[in-house]
Each structure stands twice: as structure tokens, then as C-alpha cells.
Amino acid sequence: MATFLRPLLVAMEKVNNLNGKYLKLTFEEQKELGIVGRFKVYNWTFEMICLGILGLIFAFYKVGMLINENRAKRMFSSISDFCKDELKFARVGFNSKDGSKLLYIEERGKTWFSTFATGRSAVESLSVKTHMLSRSNPIAMITEYLLNFFFPSLAVQDIGEYCEVVIKPSGVFVSTETAKVNENSGEVLNNFKFITSVVNKAAMNELRRENYYLSLTRTSESAKLPIEYVYMSELNQLNEFFHHYASPNFNETLKNASQLVKFIGFTDLPTTKPLTDKLWVANQQPRVVIRTSIPASQQDLKIFNEVLYSVVELIDNFTRDLQQKSPSVFITHDILKKSNQLRVQELAKIIKAAKQVEREMAQEKKQEAEKEKRRQMKASGEQEKYDQRMKEKRERRQKNRQKTRM
Amino acid sequence: MVSPQISNLIIMLVMMQLSRRIDMENEQNILYIRIAYGASVGLAFIIYQLTRKIIVTKNDLTTLKYVQPSSPFGGEGEKLETTTVKDYDLKEIDSAIKSIYTGLAMMGFMHLYMKYTNPLFMQCISPIKTALESNEVKIHLFGKPATGDMKRPFTAASLFGGATSGPKTDKQSIEEAERAGNGGVKAD
Numbered sequence: 001m002a003t004f005l006r007p008l009l010v011a012m013e014k015v016n017n018l019n020g021k022y023l024k025l026t027f028e029e030q031k032e033l034g035i036v037g038r039f040k041v042y043n044w045t046f047e048m049i050c051l052g053i054l055g056l057i058f059a060f061y062k063v064g065m066l067i068n069e070n071r072a073k074r075m076f077s078s079i080s081d082f083c084k085d086e087l088k089f090a091r092v093g094f095n096s097k098d099g100s101k102l103l104y105i106e107e108r109g110k111t112w113f114s115t116f117a118t119g120r121s122a123v124e125s126l127s128v129k130t131h132m133l134s135r136s137n138p139i140a141m142i143t144e145y146l147l148n149f150f151f152p153s154l155a156v157q158d159i160g161e162y163c164e165v166v167i168k169p170s171g172v173f174v175s176t177e178t179a180k181v182n183e184n185s186g187e188v189l190n191n192f193k194f195i196t197s198v199v200n201k202a203a204m205n206e207l208r209r210e211n212y213y214l215s216l217t218r219t220s221e222s223a224k225l226p227i228e229y230v231y232m233s234e235l236n237q238l239n240e241f242f243h244h245y246a247s248p249n250f251n252e253t254l255k256n257a258s259q260l261v262k263f264i265g266f267t268d269l270p271t272t273k274p275l276t277d278k279l280w281v282a283n284q285q286p287r288v289v290i291r292t293s294i295p296a297s298q299q300d301l302k303i304f305n306e307v308l309y310s311v312v313e314l315i316d317n318f319t320r321d322l323q324q325k326s327p328s329v330f331i332t333h334d335i336l337k338k339s340n341q342l343r344v345q346e347l348a349k350i351i352k353a354a355k356q357v358e359r360e361m362a363q364e365k366k367q368e369a370e371k372e373k374r375r376q377m378k379a380s381g382e383q384e385k386y387d388q389r390m391k392e393k394r395e396r397r398q399k400n401r402q403k404t405r406m
Numbered sequence: 407m408v409s410p411q412i413s414n415l416i417i418m419l420v421m422m423q424l425s426r427r428i429d430m431e432n433e434q435n436i437l438y439i440r441i442a443y444g445a446s447v448g449l450a451f452i453i454y455q456l457t458r459k460i461i462v463t464k465n466d467l468t469t470l471k472y473v474q475p476s477s478p479f480g481g482e483g484e485k486l487e488t489t490t491v492k493d494y495d496l497k498e499i500d501s502a503i504k505s506i507y508t509g510l511a512m513m514g515f516m517h518l519y520m521k522y523t524n525p526l527f528m529q530c531i532s533p534i535k536t537a538l539e540s541n542e543v544k545i546h547l548f549g550k551p552a553t554g555d556m557k558r559p560f561t562a563a564s565l566f567g568g569a570t571s572g573p574k575t576d577k578q579s580i581e582e583a584e585r586a587g588n589g590g591v592k593a594d
Contacts, residue, residue, distance in 0.1 A: 150504070201467050204488040208589050215589025218581075219488050221469050230469060234585075273590040346587055 018043045064135030065110050071132065072113045075163075075295060076104040079128055082305040083117045087312050089126065090119025104128075109136055122319040123312060124170035130163045130294060162262070165290040165308065169315050173323040188322045191331045192286030194339045196238035197265030198229050200258065207262065207291070208232075213269040216342065226251055228258040232265070235338055241266070244330045245317040246310055253310050257303045262291040264311060269343075276354050280347055288315060410539045414532065421528040430523040439523055442530045443513065450533035451506055453543055458499050460546040466491040472559045473574040473583045486583035487559075487573070494558055499542050506533060 016023075022042050030038060080103050083089045093115055094102040104115040111134050117126040133141055147154055169192055171185030182188070195213050208214050217232040224243060225231065231239040242250065242264075254261065270283035288311055295304040321329045377383040408416075429435055467490045474485040489497075513529060516522045537543055541560050544550045552558060561572025574580070 201469065201490045202493065204469075204490075205493075208486070208488055210590060212587060212590030216585055216587045218584055219469065219471065227467050271590050272592055273587065349587070 015046050018045055060138050061136045064138065067135050068110045068132045069106075071294065071296065072104060072106065072110070072130065075130065075301065076113065076115050076128070078295075078301040078305065079115065079308075080117075082308065083126065086305070086309060087117075087126075088120055089117040089123075092117040109134060121172065121174045122170060122316045124168040126165065126167045126312075128163065128165050130161075132161050132294065161294045163292045163294050163304075165292075167288040167290075167311065167315065169286055169288070169319060171319065171322075173316070173319040175320075182323050184323070188319060189286055191322050191329075191336065192266065193268040193284075193343075194234065194238055194241075194331065194335065195265070195267045195269065196231070196233040196241045197263050197267070198225065198242055198254065199232050199263040199265070200261055201228055201230055203262040203291075204230065204232075211265075211271050212273040213267040213271065214263075214265065216269070216346065224251075226255040226258060229254060232263075234342055235335060237335055241330055242314065245314045245321075247313055250310050250314075253303075253306050257292075257307050260292045260295060260300055260303055261307055262293070263289070264307070265289050274350060275357075277347060277351050280350055410535075414535070417531055417535070418528060421531070425524050425527050428527065430527075436523055439527045439530070440517075443526045446530050446532075446534045447506060447510060450537035451503070453534075453537040453547065454499055454503050454506070454540075457540075457543050457546045458496065458503075461492060461495045461499065461542070464492070464546070466495075470494050470558055471575075471580050471584070473579045475573065483588075484574075484579075484583060486580070486586070486588075488584075491558060495542055495546070498540075498560070502537070502540055502542070505536075509533065 019042060022038075025033075025041070033041060080092045083092045094105060096102050104113050106113050111132050113130045113132070115128045118124065120126075135141065169189065171188035171192075172181050173188075174181060195217055197214065197217070199207060199214070199219075204219065208219075214232055217234050218236065220231050220233075220236065220239065222231055222239060233239050233241075266286075266288050268284050268286040270279075270285075272283075274280040274283055290307060290311060292304060292307070295301045318330070320326075322331075374383065377386060428439075470487075470489050470491055472487050474487050476483045476485075509529065513526055517526045541556050545552050545556060550556060555561075559573040559575065
């Protein structure tokens with residue numbers, strides 16, 4: 001152990017030696033020097049280095065905060081303008097207590113940012129959540145990076161930067177502002193219960209691990225998609241869904257966004273695997289999820305907005321088809337029946353696993369209670385009597401057995 | 407053909423015998439051994455980096471699916487890996503580069519801190535040999551086809567040529583693992 005600590009001891013000695021001259025002075029000599037004299041004799045190198053390090057940490061903190069804030073401002077103002085002007089959302093952002101408008105909300109030392117938009121045909125809400133690196137704490141950032149590099153299994157989730165857009169469909173479609181709202185929105189929304197997605201090949205594995213609903217899908221390549229993407233759908237029939245409803249330039253948008261988009265997925269199942277039937281029911285919500293890297297440049301933001309537009313347009317077209325009960329509607333009863341079957345099977349699996357856990361817990365409780373009972377009996381001396389009784393019983397049985405044999 | 411593990415063992419034994427005949431206290435010898443080790447590691451690093459560059463340039467986005475068997479030490483069960491040929495190759499080459507760093511750290515500790523020179527001498531051939539025998543280097547640098555033993559996903563060869571439990575690539579195993587619903591499990 002001493003061998004390992006030697007470098008540390010040497011360093012400590014070196015620091016102490018910096019003030020060897022000062023420390024050699026007697027109390028009287030120090031008193032004679034006065035405050036100014038003592039300041040002059042004392043070697044301040046160590047203190048200066050410490051102050052320098054503190055200054056550097058403070059500078060990194062300030063710069064890191066500023067970088068994240070500037071990126072968030074640029075990104076959210078672009079998204080906000082696009083949502084208002086192009087996607088025609090009635091309300092974008094938040095209202096603060098004093099009545100002023102907030103483009104976004106920031107949390108956890110400016111590493112999480114989010115915004116919200118609502119008030120539009122076919123869409124109940126659109127929320128954007130962004131995670132950025134903790135640039136204000138470079139030491140933690142480097143440690144996390146190294147940990148991830150050498151021990152990937154120990155890495156913290158949400159370590160990377162990403163942006164996630166969740167669009168919840170409303171099932172209501174109106175072609176003009178004065179048009180009558182359809183009353184069968186619930187019925188329309190029932191048709192959004194399926195999983196289909198377009199996933200960037202660079203992120204297939206991590207996305208399947210992080211998202212429960214994607215781990216229920218089959219991965220398939222297709223010539224209809226740009227080479228950088230695959231389909232992940234619960235039924236192969238659903239692969240055509242995107243091309244049926246998206247505009248003809250959807251593939252071009254995807255191609256342009258190949259460095260940005262990680263996946264675009266339609267789902268109604270939760271991201272986190274539910275462990276009980278109650279959680280299964282509570283977390284079902286039809287939605288469209290778009291996961292991307294953080295759009296940093298103006299070009300990235302333009303592409304990001306194009307993707308957003310394509311997806312909202314797709315939801316519009318699908319909702320209109322459903323509301324107008326078009327004969328060309330893509331999601332048929334057959335597809336819905338098959339996807340419902342998968343949900344029934346998954347729910348059964350979850351119930352079975354939950355029951356197994358319950359049984360194991362009850363068993364553990366029972367064993368613990370028995371242990372406790374034995375401990376109490378031992379403490380009160382009853383255990384010995386009990387053991388004696390059991391011993392006599394065993395002996396009696398043995399004798400009886402011997403008698404029978406004879 | 408002798409398996410790489412056996413040849414490694416033979417090289418190690420030979421080097422061990424050779425190291426007995428070398429004066430490890432002689433400064434001149436230490437310098438030569440350091441140069442030999444450094445050159446071997448440096449060459450291995452260059453080979454891996456060249457291979458890495460070729461992989462990135464090729465950009466082979468063909469999808470690759472296989473079921474990774476459960477680790478004997480971890481509690482996790484079988485895992486489906488859905489990746490591309492490019493990402494698989496990069497993962498393999500990066501882990502090889504990582505092993506160079508680990509080796510350097512180990513040797514640095516043993517040689518510079520514990521003052522042993524023998525391990526440094528014995529590791530003079532190993533890095534470059536491992537690099538040249540790596541499947542990725544054979545495929546990308548020497549242009550060998552990725553078939554047979556070199557078909558992705560690679561299986562680790564067993565020491566005495568016995569059966570190995572490599573990744574499963576049959577359709578049924580993949581189909582089962584693909585829809586197992588094992589994603590989104592939050593760690594406690």
C-alpha cells in the first residue's frame with residue numbers, strides 16, 4: 001500500500017517544501033516581520049495554482065452554460081416560428097407568471113430544454129424535449145465519456161445529446177377554421193394503435209434497447225427507403241404506411257436528414273416496459289415520436305423543420321382519411337385485429353411475470369417469518385424443547401419401523 | 407494450421423527462454439526492448455487505424471442481425487444485436503484499439519512503476535501478431551472474403567479447436583429475440 005501512496009506523499013512533501021523557508025522561522029522572527037513582511041516571505045505558488053484552478057472551473061461553468069443556452073435559443077426560436085407560421089399551431093411555448101412568453105423551459109443546470117405547442121387540426125399537442133451535454137461541468141463530462149468508452153455497461157442513460165419530438169394525434173380533422181369538428185375523435189384515435197417506424201441504421205440497436213415498443217417489432221430493409229434507414233414494424237404490412245400517407249418527397253427529406261434523424265415512429269405502447277397490467281393500461285397513448293440529434297446549424301434546423309412538416313402532414317392525411325371513412329384507408333380491421341392480438345399476448349406475458357414476482361415475494365416473506373419465529377423460540381429457550389420433542393418423535397418412528405421389520 | 411492461441415503460447419515460451427539469456431539490468435538492452443515494444447504497438451495501432459479508415463470509406467450499410475449468447479458472468483440473458491456491417495466492423499476494430507490502450511497501461515505500470523522489463527520483452531511480438539491475425543484486418547486490409555470462419559458475426563476460436571458457442575444467426579432465434587419485448591427495461 002505504501003508503494004502506491006508514495007507518489008502522493010512525494011507531492012505533498014513538495015508542496016510543504018515550497019514554504020520551507022517560512023516554516024523554519026521561529027514565532028519571534030515571524031512576529032518581527034509584521035503582516036507585510038510575512039506576506040512577502042510566504043510562498044504563494046500553491047495558493048495561486050488553486051485560485052487558478054477555481055477560476056478555470058468558474059470560466060468553464062459560465063462558458064458551458066452560455067453554449068447550451070445559445071444552442072437552445074437558436075433551436076427553439078426556429079421551431080417556435082415554424083410551428084406558428086407553417087404548421088399553424090394556435091399556441092406555442094409557455095406563459096410565465098408575469099404574463100411574458102417563454103419559448104422553452106430549461107431544467108437541471110441547462111441540460112434539459114422543452115417546449116410545447118397545441119391548438120391545431122389533427123394534432124392534440126406537440127412537445128419537444130432536448131438533452132444537451134453538461135458543458136458547465138467538463139470534469140464530469142470527461143469522466144462520463146471515459147467510463148462509457150472503457151465500460152459501456154456502466155454508462156449512465158441519457159448521456160448523449162438528443163432531441164425528441166412527441167406528437168399526439170387528436171382524431172379531429174377540420175379543413176378550415178370554421179368547419180364543424182367531428183364527434184368521432186375517439187373512434188378515429190382507435191386506429192392509431194399500431195407500431196411502425198422508420199429507423200436510422202446507425203441507431204437501431206440502442207433504440208431497440210431503450211424503447212419497449214421498438215423491441216416488439218421486426219426490422220426489415222426496403223428498396224423504397226433511402227439506404228440509411230430500415231423499417232421497424234410490428235407487422236410487415238405496416239411498412240407501407242409511411243409511403244401511403246406521406247408526401248412524395250418524404251424519401252428526399254429522409255435522405256437529407258440521414259445525419260440528423262434517428263427514428264420516426266408511430267406507437268401507442270409505452271417507452272418503458274410496463275411491469276404490471278395497471279402500468280400497461282395507464283401508459284397507452286397513441287403518438288408519433290421523432291428522435292433526432294440536436295440540430296446545430298441553420299441547415300440542420302431547416303432539415304429538422306422539414307421532417308416535422310412531413311410528419312404533421314402525414315398525420316393530417318391519415319386523420320382525414322379516417323374521419324372521411326375513405327375506402328383507401330391504410331389501417332384496415334385486419335391490421336388492427338392483428339396488432340390487438342400482439343397486445344393481448346404481451347399483456348398476458350406481463351401478468352404472468354408479475355404473478356411470478358408476487359409468488360417469489362410471498363415465498364421470501366414466509367421464509368423470513370419462519371426465520372424470525374425460530375429466532376424468537378431460541379431466545380425464549382423454547383427451541384431446545386422443540387428440538388427435543390422432534391428428536392423423540394424421530395426416535396419413536398425409527399423404533400416403530402424396526403418393530404415392523406422384525 | 408496452428409491456432410493463434412497455440413502460436414501465442416509457443417511464442418511466449420520461446421520469449422521466456424530468450425529473456426533468461428538477456429541482461430535485463432543493462433541500460434542499453436532496456437532501451438532496445440523499449441524501442442521494440444514501442445514499434446510493435448505503434449505498428450499495430452497504424453494497422454488498426456488504416457483498417458478503420460477503410461471501413462468508414464466503404465460505408466457498408468447492410469443490416470446484420472444476430473443473437474448474442476448470455477454472458478456467463480452477467481445476469482443478462484440472450485441479446486439481439488441489430489446493426490450494420492459498418493458498425494459491427496467499427497465496434498470490433500475499436501475494441502481491438504482499446505485492447506492496445508489496456509496493454510499499454512498494464513505494461514506502463516509493470517515497466518515504469520514496478521521496474522520489470524521481462525513482460526515488455528515478452529510482449530514485443532504479440533500486438534503486431536494480434537493485429538495481423540484480426541479478422542477485420544484480414545478482410546479489409548488483405549482483401550480476404552468475409553465467408554467461412556470470417557463470416558460476420560465472428561465466433562471466437564476455441565483453444566484446442568473444440569466447439570464454440572458463438573452468436574446465433576438462425577432465422578428462428580432471430581425471429582424470437584426480435585419480438586421478445588426486452589427493450590425499455592429501466593435499471594433499478
